[in-house]
Amino acid sequence: MTVAAELEALNGVQRALAELREPATAGTVMDRGLRALCEHTRFSRAILFRVVGSELVGEAIHFSEQPEWAAELLLESRRTRMPLHHMVLETEMLRRRTAGIVAHPQDDLRAFKPLTEPFRTRSYAAAPLLPAGQVVGFLHADLYFEPGQDVDELDRVVLAAFTEGFALALHRAVLVDRLAQQRQELRRLLGEAGGLADTMGALDAQLSRADEDLHASLRSAGSRAGTAPADERLQSLLTPRELEVLQLMAEGATNAAIARQLVVSDQTAKTHVSHVLRKLRATNRAEAVSRFHAITQRASG
Incomplete structure (x- = not known):
């Protein structure tokens, strides 16, 4: 790992996060963020999981190739939820709140085979999303469409750095969405109040x-x-x-x-x-x- 490679990787993270500066809905931030990660770093596949109770459920996905396959695997990740128990590597990452590498998921007993097998994963990096100090999801990324290449320590650092900024952008988008919903509800209530006032006036x-x-x-x-x-x-x-x-x-x-x-x-x-x-x-x-x-x-x- 050379200094030049590290600088180039971190520059890629900056370019990816720059695409998340513009305000957008949470769904748009998810899609835009995963695409930017794959376009500006070595990763060629990325999937976002959200924490639901004690399980991980697929929320968004991006493949640099074969988008139809990506759509199929997103559905599979929603049907087959990953349980967060002590045997799953993601549970350790959640506890430590740090990014990690799963080097050989096909052979590792702690990897969740119902998903690593249909994904045909050789190796992947994962990082928890902590927008407000609490883990709300996980971002997984790998080099599947880069033949003969596996994720390494630099990829882990890159994913950790990107996920930190991505989590903040996503959190901001969620708050904006909620504010928009509250404004809409307020307008509805004001409309009802106006109608009631008109009725009382009549x-x-x-x-x-x-x-x-x-x-x-x-x-x-x-x-x-x-x-x-x-x-x-x-x-x-x-x-x-x-x-x-x-x-x-x-x-x-x-x-x-x-x-x-x-x-x-x-x-x-x-x-x-x-x-x-x-x-x-x-x-x-x-x-x-x-x-x-x-x-x-x-x-x-």
Whole structure:
């Protein structure tokens, strides 16, 4: 292993990681990352596994040749999950959180034969993904399409360096995806809230119109029944307590005076006055008293 070879290998890692700088979805980062690894380093095959419980499940794959075979093996890696128990070499890598080499998987009892055999693996390097201090997956890579060549220590270092940057790019993409989903959910909730507000606004308008209709009906009834007592019409609109308040208002009583007269708090008296103003559609006390006198005068006239 020469210094020139090491520099060239690390330059390849930098070029591969440079292709992951642009923001993208998690799926795009996976595909782009595996392809970049095979294009800028010695590796010709790469597969990404994710940790599901205590198993490794194939997530993405890239072969520099024979893409149809790659697709078949990705499906196989999803059907045949690699268990992470003490006999599997990946378990040791997971525990140590370091990259490793499996030199002779066909002969090594610790290699997972249900996958190494269909992959026809001669040797491979593997590295755990630790984007936030926790192993979430593994990246496997080999030199299958380079006849007579097996992975070596430099390949292990290259894969470890690439996987560190790849894990961060993938973690960022996952967070961006989640943020996009949350924004979409927020827009949906805001849309529902807007619809509810429109509905409430329409209901409020209907209630206002109904209130106006009620007042109009009462005024009309009062004008038609000129001999009907004023109290009868006002009773249809105000509560007995509010009638008392209106009478005191007509006599010029202040809120404090109304409170003393009715033996209630000043705030309660103020609330009664507000209700009277609203029900008489009056903007102030003077207007309410004026309407009160108008009704009573019509009744007596």
